[in-house]
Amino acid sequence: MFEKIYSPVQKLELLPFTNLFVKRDDLIDPYISGNKWRKLKYILLKAQKEHKTRLITFGGAYSNHLVATAAFASRSGLKSTAFVRGESVKNEMLMLCSLFGMELIFTDRESYKDKKRLFEKHFGDDEQAFFIDEGGASIEATIGCSEIINELAIHYDHIFCVAGTGTTAAGLLKGIQDHNLKSKLHIIPVLKGGSFIKDEIEKYTPLSEHLELHLDYHFGGYAKTTPELIEFIKLFTTNTGLLIDPIYTAKMFFSIIDLQKQNLIGANEKILAIHTGGLLGMFGMKDKF
Ligand SMILES: *Cc1c(COP(=O)(O)O)cnc(C)c1O
Numbered sequence: 001m002f003e004k005i006y007s008p009v010q011k012l013e014l015l016p017f018t019n020l021f022v023k024r025d026d027l028i029d030p031y032i033s034g035n036k037w038r039k040l041k042y043i044l045l046k047a048q049k050e051h052k053t054r055l056i057t058f059g060g061a062y063s064n065h066l067v068a069t070a071a072f073a074s075r076s077g078l079k080s081t082a083f084v085r086g087e088s089v090k091n092e093m094l095m096l097c098s099l100f101g102m103e104l105i106f107t108d109r110e111s112y113k114d115k116k117r118l119f120e121k122h123f124g125d126d127e128q129a130f131f132i133d134e135g136g137a138s139i140e141a142t143i144g145c146s147e148i149i150n151e152l153a154i155h156y157d158h159i160f161c162v163a164g165t166g167t168t169a170a171g172l173l174k175g176i177q178d179h180n181l182k183s184k185l186h187i188i189p190v191l192k193g194g195s196f197i198k199d200e201i202e203k204y205t206p207l208s209e210h211l212e213l214h215l216d217y218h219f220g221g222y223a224k225t226t227p228e229l230i231e232f233i234k235l236f237t238t239n240t241g242l243l244i245d246p247i248y249t250a251k252m253f254f255s256i257i258d259l260q261k262q263n264l265i266g267a268n269e270k271i272l273a274i275h276t277g278g279l280l281g282m283f284g285m286k287d288k289f
Contacts, residue, residue, distance in 0.1 A: 001076060002041060007151065009272070014239050019270045020256065021156065022242065023148060026249075026277035029071070031096065034277020035145060035168045036068035042140035043132055044072055052130035054079040056123055058115050061086060062093050062223075062284035064277070065135045070100035081105065081123075085112045092283040137167045142204045145171025148274060149179055157269035160186045162252045162276060164222070166200035172274070174205040183272075185210050186259075188252045192221040217255040223247050223284070229254060230288050245281045246288065 005028050012020045025034040032040065047055060055073050059066040059082060066082045073080035081103040084094070088106040097104060111118060115134065123129035132138075145168045159176070163169045169187045176183055189197050194215050198207060219229045225246045233250045237243055244250045252273060259265050282289075 005037070012240055018260070018267050021270065021272045023272055023274045025148070026275045026279060028277070031071040032068040033064060033279065034275065036064055036136065036277065038144040038148065038171070039136035039141035039167060040068060040072050041144040043136055043138060044076060046140055047078070047130040048076070050130065053128040054081060054126065054130065055132055056081050056119055056129050057132040058083045058112070058134040059085065061089050061091060062281055064281055066102070067093055067096050067280060069132065070097040070102035073102070074100040083107045083112060083115070083118050085109060093280060135165050135167065137165050139204060141167045142171035142174055146175035146178065148172060149175025149181070152272070155181070155270070156183050156272040158186055158265060158271045159183050159274065160188065160252050160256055160271065161274040162248045163187050163189045163194065163197045164191070164248070166197040168276065169197060170201040170204040173201060173208070173211055176210050177205060177208060183210065184212055186212050186214060188214050188217045188255045190218055190222055190248055190251050192218050194218060214255055217251045219251060225285065225288060243279050245279050246285050247281045248278050249275055
C-alpha cells in the first residue's frame with residue numbers, strides 16, 4: 001500500500017511560465033488524490049497498529065477527503081463510515097464513496113459541528129472504530145506532508161501550495177525547516193480571511209521566515225469562483241494539458257502568474273508548485289464550464 005509512489009516533478013515549458021516546476025502529487029492515485037494520500041498515510045498506519053477495523057470520518061458532500069478515506073479503507077481491508085454534512089444528497093463523489101463501501105450518515109449542520117460527540121454517540125462502545133478528523137487534520141498528516149520535501153532533488157527558491165485547513169502547509173513548513181532549506185513557502189488560503197492558517201500551522205511547527213501567506217487569491221471564499229478564475233482554468237488546461245480544479249489548485253497557479261507579473265518573483269528564480277490533486281472536486285462545479 002505504501003511502497004513506491006509516482007509523483008514526478010515536471011517542468012512547465014509553456015509561456016507565460018518561467019522556471020515553473022510542478023510536483024505531480026495528483027498522479028499518486030485518482031481517488032486517494034494528492035495531499036489526501038500524504039495526510040492519510042500515517043493515520044492509516046496508526047489505525048492498523050491499533051488493530052482498528054473501521055475508519056470514521058467527516059466531510060461535506062463534495063469532500064476529496066471522504067473519497068480518499070473510502071478508497072484507502074477498502075484497499076486495506078477496513079470498513080469506513082462518514083458523517084456527511086447537510087441533508088441527504090446524491091452526487092459523483094458520494095457515489096464513489098458508496099462504491100468503495102463507505103457507510104454514509106447525513107448529519108444536520110448543527111450536530112455536525114461537534115464531531116467528537118457524533119463519534120461517541122454512534123461508535124462510543126465500538127472498540128474497533130477509529131476517529132479521523134475532518135480533512136484528516138492531525139500530527140500524522142503533517143508528517144506525511146513533510147515527506148514531499150524529502151523527495152525534492154534540487155533547490156527551489158519558492159514553493160507554492162494552497163491551504164484549506166493548513167495541515168498540508170504545516171507539513172511542508174516542517175519539512176523545509178527540518179532540511180534547513182532556504183526555500184520560501186508561499187501558502188494560498190482558499191478561504192476568505194485566511195490569516196487563521198498561521199495559527200493552524202503553529203499548532204504543529206513554529207512559524208519561521210520561510211512562510212509567506214497570500215490572502216487575496218480566494219476568489220470570494222471556499223468553493224467560490226469568478227468568471228476570471230474559470231477563464232483562467234480553461235486557458236491553463238488548454239495550454240498545458242494539466243488539469244486543475246476551481247476549489248484549490250487553480251487559485252495557486254493563478255497566484256504564481258500574478259506574482260510573477262508584479263515582479264514579486266524574479267524571472268530566474270525556480271518555483272515549485274505542489275499539485276495537491278483533488279480533481280474530482282470539479283464535478284461539484286460542472287455548470288460553471
Ligand atoms: C483537501 C485539499 C487541500 C487542503 O489541504 P489542507 O491540508 O486542509 O490545507 C488542498 N488541495 C486539495 C486538492 C485538496 O483536496
